[in-house]
Amino acid sequence: MIHFPFRQSTKAFTLALLITSALMHDMRADREADLVILDTVSAGNLGIETEVVERRDFRETLFALGRIQAKPGGHAFVSSRVAGRLVDVPAHEGDFIKAGDPVAVVESRQPGNPPPRLTLHAPISGLVVRSLQHLGEPVVPEIPILEIVDLSEAYAVAKIPEDKVSWIKSNTPSDIKVAAYPDRIMKGTWERFGTMADVSNATLDAYFRIHDPGENIRPNMRTEFTLHINTKKDVMAVPKEALQGDSFQPFVFVKDFELPNAFLKAPVVTGTQNDSHVEILKGLFPGDEVVTRGAYPLAFAGNGGISLKEALDAAHGHEHNEDGSEMTVAQKATKASGTGKNLSGLGDGPLTWFLIVLCVIQWLLLALLAVKKKAVEE
Template sequence: MPETRIRRMARGLFWAGALTLATIPMAVGAASAADASHADENGSHASEHKPSPRTVHLSAEQRDRLKLAINKAPAGTAEDTITAPADVRFDADRVAAVGPRLASKVVSVEADLGDRVDTGDTLAILDSVALGKAKADYLTARAHYANARATYRRKRGLADDQIISQAALDEARAQYRSARAAMRAAGAELRLYGLSDEQIDAIDGGTDAPLSRFALRTPKAGVVQRRDVVAGKSLSSDDTPFQVVDTSKLWVMLQVSESKAAAMRPGLPVSLEVRALPGRRFSGQTDWVSASLDAQNRTLTARAVVDNRDGRLAAGMFGTATVQTQGDKRYALVPTDAVQTLGDDEQIIFVPGDEDGAFRAVAVATGHESNGRIEIREGLAPGDEVVTAGAFDLMSALTSGSRSAAHGH
């Protein structure tokens, strides 16, 4: 007997004892001995006692032990799918490497690994001699500009009254324009260092705050993935000690065999299953397909973007991607393990019930099977929720409950 089947039977025997009628209330179609005696006195048993839907009820603890996975069934046909090894990576458009634009020293660190930050939040407070000098130069240029502007306005009035000569007015105008240009140049240097116009206007030399201090801010919202700084560390303009990543969407890189390469194109639905999270499937869509094969492996590289709003996926995970290439998409596709056999030939799947912890067995008609997935042609529609991992254990609980009901009087 295969080892995997032995392990499944062991789980089934465990749950047959652990999930009793006290925790798995369900109606079953089998009649008890007491029901049979009542049927002799009161007529047909079937006409008076209709079986209720077959449902397994689990407590939160039991559900955690079973490690069930529930996903929406994608649409497609089993024969029009491609499976390929895949690895998860950060979406490069959602990654920010953050560092200063000039040499500086770390005063304090304001954000740590794993912290969630919004755009503009402070990651660290830095101190830069070059920035302090640039701010001082700007303050000087701003003061000269204010003085030259006032002088020019005053002399323009005097010239209108013919109190001063045109030459004196022209000299005042030239000094004003020179001071204005110097102030603008000093402001442009500060912008190169990352200061906004509002921050430049707010520079004040009359306070005790050092002109050399500035905040290192994140340009993107996300999670702090890397932090390579401590207080007192010196940084250059090339250093990027912080990495902020938005992990709500991730890239999945597929390696498609040469024989399937012609069917790949952007816009195809992708279902991803990773080794670290067995039974869980993540949905996405291809957005790029390489124009050339890998010379050594003879595989075609394709990229898909998958949703990761629950944060379960992590960069570096490996798994298998299933791509729906074409064909009419009228069937719900589920993993082959999601379909169980009840009795001699009845095929069932489990779907969430109306109550928390309830799972209902639904009879289905299946179609083609390929690449670990099988078509559900009756009993489940594309987009419906279905138990994709743990169906065997639910089946064990259902059948053990039925046996208990049949012999528990």
């Protein structure tokens, strides 16, 4: 006689039901944690802006920092060939002068009544960056009077890591931005490398020739270099401001295609990046809308006071379950009667019933296996 293992099967069914309940709870918790739903006021306050993800040509770039430096031929001093006294200085620090302009008058120590005077002229055009002697001071040939720099054409000197030096070619496009003028981008032409590497930071100077007709730049101004190394075709990328998290767990917020003011936190795998975009290797699809402006505060916005159920109810015009699933007729009747849960206490969403059916099937399989085992033993 075959004895049906009712107690053992009932225990297995109960255990499976408990596991199902735990899994459902975790799935709902994960979904709610990853979905941020804002009300209209919160969305307006955050200034949310989005951009559609698409495949594009992606420029690989190298970023570097550096300084402005005068070219060797654009740097000069004014000095006197004879000793004397400075009796006139028509050019002063901060003045722009032309080559040949009189910039200083020196009264010689040679005898005479009056003593002979020597007028000094600017050897180059440019900016007087330093006045080293002042009116009435004694003048000697060893000490210059003025320092002049021509910055209409100068060098922007970048600190290139030694392992990236081979990336720089004569035709490497370069965008150079001076920190003092962040809205202006100058085009530079690579001319040469420095003669010695800097052992303190393992870099080599790269000299880029730039033109500044307005002569707004000054020596030693800090510069930022974006060097375009290579172009990759058909790359999916998002703006850098869309990427949140850290290098270990990066993510973006994707706009929900159906719910208004709802954004899903989507983990992504990133590749290379340039000055404006980050390559996305996994986690997004073309056509997704990612949050650009407002992405950072959105990570701290929580649910904005609106649940997933409330958002779906407002969007569709009828009631949903707490997990966002559609309510069945039986569920609506149960809710109308004053209870919102079935006998299992798990809720009545489609996912719930699907998992319960799986548990029943598992119970039946366990029972059949037990019956078969008993039959073999007899």
